[in-house]
Amino acid sequence: MDSKExxxxxxxxxxxxxxxSTLLESHGIDWHVLVVKEPEPEMPIGIGxxxxxxxxxxxxxxxxRRLFRGRHDVYPIRWESQKSGKSGYSPVCANEWISxxxxxxxxxxxxxxxxxxxxxxxxxxxxxxxxxxxxxxYPLLSDDTCHFLAADFDEAEWAEDAKAFVLSCHxxxxxxxxxxxxxGNGAHAWVFFSRTVLAREARRLGAAIISHTCSRTRQLTLxxxxxxxxxxxxxxxxxxxxxxxxxxxxxxxxxxxxxxxDSELRPYADQWSFLSSLQPxxxxxxxxxxxxxxxxxxxxxxxxxxxxxKQQKPWEVSTPVSKKLAGQMPERVTVTLANLIFxxxxxxxxxLVNRLIRLAAFQNPEFYKAQAMRMSVWNIPRVxxxxxxxxxxxxxxxxxxxxxxxLLRVNQIQFDVHDKRCVGNSIxxxxxxxxxxxxxxxxxxxxxxxxxxxxxxxxxxxxxxAAALIAQRxxxxxxxxxxxxxxxx
Numbered sequence: 001m002d003s004k005e006x007x008x009x010x011x012x013x014x015x016x017x018x019x020x021s022t023l024l025e026s027h028g029i030d031w032h033v034l035v036v037k038e039p040e041p042e043m044p045i046g047i048g049x050x051x052x053x054x055x056x057x058x059x060x061x062x063x064x065r066r067l068f069r070g071r072h073d074v075y076p077i078r079w080e081s082q083k084s085g086k087s088g089y090s091p092v093c094a095n096e097w098i099s100x101x102x103x104x105x106x107x108x109x110x111x112x113x114x115x116x117x118x119x120x121x122x123x124x125x126x127x128x129x130x131x132x133x134x135x136x137x138y139p140l141l142s143d144d145t146c147h148f149l150a151a152d153f154d155e156a157e158w159a160e161d162a163k164a165f166v167l168s169c170h171x172x173x174x175x176x177x178x179x180x181x182x183x184g185n186g187a188h189a190w191v192f193f194s195r196t197v198l199a200r201e202a203r204r205l206g207a208a209i210i211s212h213t214c215s216r217t218r219q220l221t222l223x224x225x226x227x228x229x230x231x232x233x234x235x236x237x238x239x240x241x242x243x244x245x246x247x248x249x250x251x252x253x254x255x256x257x258x259x260x261x262d263s264e265l266r267p268y269a270d271q272w273s274f275l276s277s278l279q280p281x282x283x284x285x286x287x288x289x290x291x292x293x294x295x296x297x298x299x300x301x302x303x304x305x306x307x308x309x310k311q312q313k314p315w316e317v318s319t320p321v322s323k324k325l326a327g328q329m330p331e332r333v334t335v336t337l338a339n340l341i342f343x344x345x346x347x348x349x350x351x352l353v354n355r356l357i358r359l360a361a362f363q364n365p366e367f368y369k370a371q372a373m374r375m376s377v378w379n380i381p382r383v384x385x386x387x388x389x390x391x392x393x394x395x396x397x398x399x400x401x402x403x404x405x406x407l408l409r410v411n412q413i414q415f416d417v418h419d420k421r422c423v424g425n426s427i428x429x430x431x432x433x434x435x436x437x438x439x440x441x442x443x444x445x446x447x448x449x450x451x452x453x454x455x456x457x458x459x460x461x462x463x464x465x466a467a468a469l470i471a472q473r474x475x476x477x478x479x480x481x482x483x484x485x486x487x488x489x
Contacts, residue, residue, distance in 0.1 A: 017119075054273075055272050055276070057126065058122075060129065060272055061122050061125050061126055061129070062122075063272065063275055063276060064125055064129065064248070064275075065120075065122070065125055067148070067190075067192055067275060067278065068137055068148070068246055068247075069137075069147035069148070070137035070138045070139045070140075070141070070146070070147065071120075071137070071138040071140075071141060071142070071240065072119055072120045073117060073119050073120075074091050074092070074117040074118070074119065074120070074138065074240060075091070075092060075118070075119075075120040075124060075135055075136065075137060075138070076089035076090060076091050076092070076135065076136040076137075076138070076243045077089065077090065077092050077133055077134065077135055077136070078133075078134035078135070078136065078245070089136050089243055089245070090109070091109070091117055091240065092117070092118040093109060093112075093115050093116060093117060093118065094116040094117075094118050095114050095115065095116050101114050102114065110238065120135075120137075125246075128246055128248075128249055129248055129249070129250060130250050131249060131250030131251045134182075134245070134246075134249050134251075135245075135246050135249075136243040136244060136245045136246055137243060137244060137246055138240040138241055138242075138243050139199075139229050139230040139241065139242075139243075139244060140199055140230040140231075140232060140235055140240070140241035140242075141196065141235075142235060144198060144199050144200070144233065144234045144235055145196040145197060145198055145199060146193075146196065146197065146198075146199045146202050146230050147192065147193055147195075147196055148190055148191060148192045148193060148202075149190075149191040149193075149202040149203070149205060149206050149228065149229070149230075150188050150189065150190050150191070150228070150229040150244055151165060151188065151189040151206055151209075151210070151224075151227060151228055151229075152181075152186065152187075152188055152227040152228070152229065152244070153165070153186055153187045153188075153189070153227070154181070154183075154185065154186035154187075154227075155221065158185065158186050158187055159187070159265060161213075161220055161224075162178060162187040162189060162265075163263060163264075163265070164213050164216075164220075165189050165209060165210070165213050166178050166189060166263055167213075167263070168209050168212045168213040168216060168293070169189070169191070169209060170263075171212075171216075172209065172212065172289045172292055172293050173285070173289060173292075174191055174205070174209065174281060174285075174289050175191065175192070175278065175279050175280070175281050176189050176190065176191050177189070177190045177191075177192070177260055177274075177275075177278055178190075178260065178261055178262075178263070178265075179247045179258065179259065179260050179261070180256070180257050180258065180259055180261055180265065180267075181245070181257065181258065182245060182247075182249060182252040182257050182258040183252075183257065184252075184255070184256070184257040187261075187265075188244070188247070191205070191206075191281055192278060192280040192281065193280055193281050193282075193283060194280040194281065194282050194283070195283060197283045197286065198233075199230040199232065199233050199234070200233040200234075201283075201286055201287075202230065202286075203228055203230065203233060204286075204290055204299045205286050205289060205290055205299075206228040207225055207228070207299040207300050208289065208290040208293035208294050208299040209289075209293060210224050210225060211293065211294060211297075211299060211300070212293035212294070214354045215325070215326070215351050215354055215355070216326070216351070222302075222357075222361055222381075222383045222385040223381070225300060225382050225383050226381060226382050226383075229242060229244045230242065231377075232371065232377060233371060234371060234374055235374065236374050236375060236376050236377070237374045237375065239376060245258075247259070247260070248271060259271060260274055260275070295323070297323075300363060300382075300383060302358050302361040302362055302363060302383055302385075323410065324410060324411060325349075325351045325352060325355060325411055326351060327349055327351050328349065329349065329352065329411045329412070329413055330347055330348065330349070330352075330413060331413070331414060332413065332414040332415065332416065333347045333348065333408065333413055333414075333415050333416075334347065334415070334416050334418060335404070335405070335408075335415050335416065335417045335418070336417075336418045336420055337398070337401070337417060337418065337419045337420060337421050338420040338421055339398075339421075340388060340395035340396060340397065340398065341395065341396040341397070341398055341400060341401055341404060342390075342393045342394070342395050343356060343393060343394045343396075343404075344392060344393055345392055345393060345394060346392070348394075352407075352411070353394060355407060356387070356394055356396060356404060356407070357385065357387040357389075357394065357396075359387075359396060359400045359403045359404055359407065360385060360386040360387040360396045360397055360400050361383055361384060361385040361386065361387070362383070362384055363382065363383055363384075364380065364381050364382060364383060364384045366380055367380045367381065367382050398451050399451060399452075399453070401451070423475070424475035424476050424477070425475060425476045426474055426475060427474060427475060427476050428474075429470065429471050429474070430471055431467060431468045431471035431472075433464060433467070433468070435464070435465070435468055436461070438460075439460075439461055439464065439465045439468070442454065442456065442465050443465060443468050443469055443472065446469055447469070447472060447473075454466070466479075
């Protein structure tokens with residue numbers, strides 16, 4: 001048998017092994033055979049292992065695999081280019097770089113017919129923990145379920161954000177484990193489930209915790225909703241979903257990174273005793289936690305666009321219900337009307353700032369459209385925010401004025417409105433055309449307001465109608481060119 005036939009037979013055996021292992025696990029049968037044979041050298045004691053754990057190497061691997069469970073038929077491994085300095089993660093292929101079989105870089109891995117994905121094994125986890133490789137995990141399973149939820153914090157104030165998130169989890173009764181990331185400049189908050197749950201429900205829980213954190217303490221950015229793992233509700237076609245790096249890799253652990261910490265970011269003395277003590281969350285506890293966090297509002301805490309209704313338009317959807325906010329509110333605030341609606345930060349508590357920002361946000365229908373078609377949602381924001389954060393002010397689009405004033409009224413806050421808008425210059429123009437009845441109705445309706453949105457179907461004559469409006473107003477008018485968001489290109 002020549003080498004090519006040997007490789008083909010080996011690949012066939014690997015594929016059959018993968019099929020059988022998938023079949024066993026789908027029926028809840030534990031087939032794993034521990035590859036760490038005794039006597040094996042103990043895992044090195046590093047940061048967080050100052051107290052020798054009572055678990056041997058094999059038991060640690062089993063505990064690790066039970067908690068950080070994702071796809072078992074494929075796993076990513078970290079690579080780093082010595083030439084370019086770039087690094088990343090790629091799924092492990094049994095045929096990678098094999099002569100006359102692997103055709104990288106001429107053919108991409110996703111398009112390669114010789115691609116044979118290597119399943120995750122105990123040996124891989126052992127090598128990860130002992131520093132021989134760095135592995136990740138794909139949390140989203142092929143049936144759109146997951147075993148855990150993880151929130152990623154890596155912005156400038158990641159430490160305060162992570163601690164606030166953990167505090168919210170404690171208040172909501174959600175068991176959580178906080179890990180300093182391998183870079184040391186971020187953190188992951190892990191929530192483990194006692195059995196698989198729909199990724200959609202896990203993400204709803206994560207969004208509810210983020211919203212609760214924002215309303216209770218400091219302001220997380222709207223991007224926080226996109227920093228959850230799994231990052232998708234459903235599996236994209238031809239993909240694996242987003243990956244997350246596995247913790248406790250030896251090399252960063254020796255420097256106090258990729259380890260689990262308490263609420264003050266201090267590493268636990270014995271990482272394995274801490275992991276052994278974790279109690280996974282029951283799926284039945286998810287919905288009560290969401291209701292407790294949101295008070296019955298949508299978990300994203302922004303205007304909801306129903307992805308099932310393709311005719312629905314974001315501006316036609318009612319904004320979140322104004323509600324009485326917790327904490328002490330100011331007696332009076334100043335509202336300045338200009339190109340935006342400006343609120344001075346010094347006059348506002350954090351919970352009010354957070355609610356104002358969310359008045360100018362809505363769920364992105366393009367995200368849900370792509371997800372429903374099982375297309376990649378990479379770089380498509382789940383939430384679109386239109387608020388502008390200035391050093392001393394928060395700016396909202398002028399269309400949010402009614403909702404913002406209603407929020408102030410509900411919270412019994414008096415307000416002074418200062419109109420600083422440019423009134424324009426008078427121009428001597430007249431409209432020489434003849435409007436249809438429906439166009440006349442549109443002009444009459446628009447003239448009753450000084451701000452609004454004119455929406456009409458193709459061929460209605462929107463430009464002609466706008467020209468008539470300009471003539472009626474009698475002031476110079478700016479006509480902006482349409483802008484296409486970068487994520488839509």
